[in-house]
Amino acid sequence: MTDIAIRFEGAGKTYPDGTTAVEALDLEIPRGSLTVFVGPSGCGKTTSLRMINRMVEPTSGTVTVEGRDVTSVPAHELRRSMGYVMQQSGLLPHRTVVDNIATVPRLNGVPRRQARERARELLATVGLDASLAGRYPAQLSGGQQQRVGVARALAADPPVLLMDEPFSAVDPVVRQDLQRELLDLQQRLHRTIVFVTHDIDEAVLLGNRVAVFAEGGRLAQYATPEELLRAPADDFVADFVGRDRGFRSLTFVPAHDLPLHPVAVVRPDGAEGVVGPGSVPAGGWVLQVDDDGAPRGWLRPGAGGAPLVGGTLHRPGGSLRSALDAALSSPSGLAVAVDDAGRAVGVLRATEIVAAVERERQAQPSGTAAP
Ligand SMILES: Nc1ncnc2c1ncn2[C@@H]1O[C@H](COP(=O)(O)OP(=O)(O)OP(=O)(O)O)[C@@H](O)[C@H]1O
Ligand SMILES: [Mg+2]
Structure with a gap:
């Protein structure tokens, strides 16, 4: 196996009405890395993400996961091997929180008791109180639903985790908590995570690498956060990266040799x-x-x-x-x-x-x- 987990090769999506959501996309996602897709609304982030688990089939080119063309893998099998956090929480309304989280492990044959036990642990992992386990999604706030969505995606312990704006519905403080938890989690688990956001600060904070998408599903730049801030590929990226770019790029420069004064x-x-x-x-x-x-x-x-x-x-x-x-x-x-x-x-x-x-x-x- 190479160290590339997911590979887009000329992968494009044009919808039947003629909308090109994603232009021929070439992108390699290293195994164990957190890769962020970022860009303005409608630039093809969700479409690109969904090409990975076949929720969207490319109309040109290929997407391979661990060397296998995704179209050769049955869709249900592919989806169970990947955690997926939807842009809207996507919880099953008639199942309790704990059973929502246990869904995929149950499909994979894990006994109910064991799956629920693990689900309760995951509630704590995403910072939710155990008392919420028996509630239905409609009885939760938007932010709580999103946390349940993250817990559900983690439940099957998948090697690949697809996250579509998972923290967008929460306030800035909770959001910071969730970002920190995700980074902690990733430091322990080293999953291949593809994370979509339209927030450049979130992208720079979380990503090992960041793919900046532009209007019409064009990949404008694919680079480390540091490169992105320091050397944006074009005016679009420079604009998107935005204010304080120079100051923010100092985040990546250690200050180890500064003289200390009394x-x-x-x-x-x-x-x-x-x-x-x-x-x-x-x-x-x-x-x-x-x-x-x-x-x-x-x-x-x-x-x-x-x-x-x-x-x-x-x-x-x-x-x-x-x-x-x-x-x-x-x-x-x-x-x-x-x-x-x-x-x-x-x-x-x-x-x-x-x-x-x-x-x-x-x-x-x-x-x-x-x-
Ligand atoms: N089923 C569809 N039929 C036609 N066009 C679609 C369909 N789904 C998405 N699109 C279009 O494809 C483009 C890309 O959509 P996509 O959902 O990938 O964008 P996005 O980058 O995730 O946007 P957002 O930040 O708003 O979630 C948009 O112009 C959208 O209107
Ligand atoms: Mg989207």
Whole structure:
């Protein structure tokens, strides 16, 4: 076996009414990777995804999964070997939550008790309360239904997971939770996941690779998130990737060689000290820390007035984006670096962070290329 799980070769779909949903698509999806299809509404994401499990048959070209042309595999067999989370939750209305989740394992011959037991575990995995197990889909919120849809797709433990905008109906906070859970899950399970979204930020966060689709089902770019932000293939992609592209691309640049500077600190009992290498001259900004040494806020030079709310924190292994944001959001202009336990270990200076950004830019082939 090669390391390619799914391969589109000239795969296209033109509907009987003449709509070309997907132009001849060439795309290779590595096994064990999370690949995102992203693009504006109507650009063929769902159609492309459905060509993988034969819910849509290509009108040209081929799609192969693990080397087999999907049209040679009976559709029901193909679908049971893949988890599928639909754009609308797609739950069976007359079955309870737990039986919805257990559907495919039951079809695969898993005894009812065992399938339900596993379904209850999966409820917890997607962050739903066990008390929901006996409800019907109509008795759940849209976001809860989507979580059940994700649990159902995971139930058969499939090697391939197709997810069509699975997090679109939930609020931003829940959405972040679900994204984090998916990344955790993927780190443990290494499934081949194809994930559709129209949200470029979600694509960049989740994807090992991202396929950007344009109007008319054209594949505009297929690249790592980093490449996408740094070197969009054309104006369409650049536009779609959108604002703050330069700043966001710093997410992928580690900030490991930035010099750490000392900072004056004061503890809740009033004890003063310094964290970081060396000493600091008196009279500058003072960082308030709690009893454990975690940052709490800043005191202006001269110590007048109430402490100011601190900026974001730069954590170990953080990127240049995190370092720069920590500096820009800090009242002192100094980025507070913390250790794994959240204790302040020193500060980074904005000028040095920007210098690192510039070094990084010059090291990139695209950094010196003509516009
Ligand atoms: N059964 C169909 N018959 C005719 N045209 C269709 C059919 N299904 C989809 N289309 C058209 O194909 C194009 C691609 O649709 P598709 O559902 O793949 O888009 P999408 O990228 O998933 O969009 P969205 O982000 O809105 O979900 C659209 O123009 C759509 O109207
Ligand atoms: Mg769609």
